[in-house]
Amino acid sequence: MDAQTTQRGRDENKPQPPARRSQQPPEHHQTGEQGGGQERKPKSSLRDRLREHWILSLVGAGVLIVAAIAALLYWLDVRDYEWTDDAFVAARSFxxxxxxxxxxxxxxxxxxxxxxxxxxxxxxxDRDYKIALDQARAQVAAAQANIDNIQAQIDSQHEQIKQAQAQLEQADAQLKFAQQEEARAKDLLEKGAGTVQREQQTHSDLNAQQANDARAKAALIAAQLGIKTLEAQLESAHASLQQARAQQAQAELNLQYTxxxxxxxxxxxxxxxxxxxxxxxxxxxxMFVPDDIWVVANYKETQLADMRPGQKVEFTIDAYPNRKLTGHVASVQPGSGTAFSLLPAENATGNYVKVVQRVPVKIVVDHWPADLPIGPGMSVEPWTKVR
Structure with a gap:
């Protein structure tokens, strides 16, 4: 009895190994209204959920189909357009x-x-220019008066020419009569019926009439030369008048330019x-900005394959994104923008790198809104329908 008790005490003093954990999962209890614990149900599958909520499933499927159709239609429509954000309003401001x-x-x-x-x-x-105009008008009047004076001299000279011609005709008649008288006196002298004195007298009269006739001819020539001189002066006066009128016109223009x-x-x-x-x-x-404004869109050269004048364009202005405007392509510039710059690119080098160029396209707007202040330099985003 004493030995067994001693052995039992030794066994109690030995260290005991740790207890092995149970492989069974702990029980989960739920506290319900009934107060009793129940085992948790397994999760339902996706198919079971779809069957359970079949109305929501149909609605979701329909939404996906509509979205796919809308995306397809949008892509089919967008592919017919060319878009760029490198566009602006342009005008010939001066x-x-x-x-x-x-x-x-x-x-x-x-x-x-x-x-x-x-x-x-x-x-x-305009006071100085009014004075200049008055001076020009006075010069025109003086030039016109000079022309009238020369014209009067020419008319007078014509009368002198007529008088000289009449005197020449008279001298010719007297010369002819003197020649006849001198011939008769000489004939009578030869026949013995006349005197030497008479013959000498008629000869002297003939010489006098010849001198008178020569003087009349010289007077006629002088009168004719005088008319040419006056006509030359008249031409010069007309030129002076034209010059004065030109100065008057310039003075009138200068007055208008004020x-x-x-x-x-x-x-x-x-x-x-x-x-x-x-x-x-x-x-x-x-500076002055005309009402005639348009849009210049710098499209990439790779976007111009199907772009032609007359194609419809829709665009918005960045300042007014809610207003959509329409227009059409007027023309495509025959060359890139850099080709007409002050320092065009020189690509004939060893380190050439190809860069897609921009080509300006002129877009004429159908109707600009009258209630919006739109001017050159404002940014535009155009969509050009090319197909």
Whole structure:
């Protein structure tokens, strides 16, 4: 009894090995309203879920089919268009400058104002130009008076020519009579019926009439030469009149140039002219943007295979993305943009790298919106239907 008790105490003092964990999974209990634990059901498969929610499955499948059809239709439509974001509004803007110099006395326009063709943009002091016009008109009047004077001299010279011709005819008649008288006196002297004195007298009269006839001829020639001189003076006077009239026309133009007007409808921008400014001829007073504007789209050269004039274009302006505008292709530039730049590219080098070039395409807009301020330089995104 004592030995068994001693052996049992030794066995209790020996260290015991750890207990082996059970391979069975722990039981999961659920606390329900009934308070009893139940075993968890296994997860359902995807097929079972689809069967369980068959209405939602049909709706989802229908949405996917509609989305696929819409994507296909969109792709079929988009592939017929060429798009670029390298486009902008363009116009032939120019500077407004006076053609004559002077002080600016009036500027009836302001910045960004729209004006019609012929509207007054600025006015130059015109007092000097009115004086110049009066002087030119006086020169025209003087030249005209000179012509009238020469014309009167020519008319008088014509009368002198007629008088000289009459005197020449009279001298010719007297010369003819003197010749006849001298012949009769000589004949009578030869027959013995006349005297030497008579023959000498008739001969002297003949010489006098010959001199008179020569003088009449010289007077006629002088009168005829005088008319040529006057006609030459008349031509010179006509030239002086034309010159004076040209100066008058120039003076009238200079007076008109004091009114700087708009040659076409458009908008005034960058106004620098002000009343009191001394403006020189050719000095810029303002910039002018005509109403005639268009779109320049720089398409890649790989996008031009099917692009032709007349094709429809739809585009939006970045400033007004909610407004879609329409137009058509007017022309395609025969060459890339770099070919017409100040320093065109030179590709004949050993380190040549091919780069897709941009070609400007002019797009004419059907109708610009009147309620939107649109001007050159504004960015545009055009879609050109090429197929």
């Amino acid at each position: 500077s407004i400058s006076p053609k004559v110099s002077g002080y600016v006395t009036e500027v009836p326009v302001t910045d960004n104002q729209h004006v019609n063709a012929g509207a007054l943009l600025a006015k130059i002091d 009114n700087v007007t708009a040659a076409q409808p458009g908008r005034v921008v960058e106004l620098t002219g002000a009343v009191g400014t001394l403006a020189a001829a050719g000095q810029s007073l303002m």
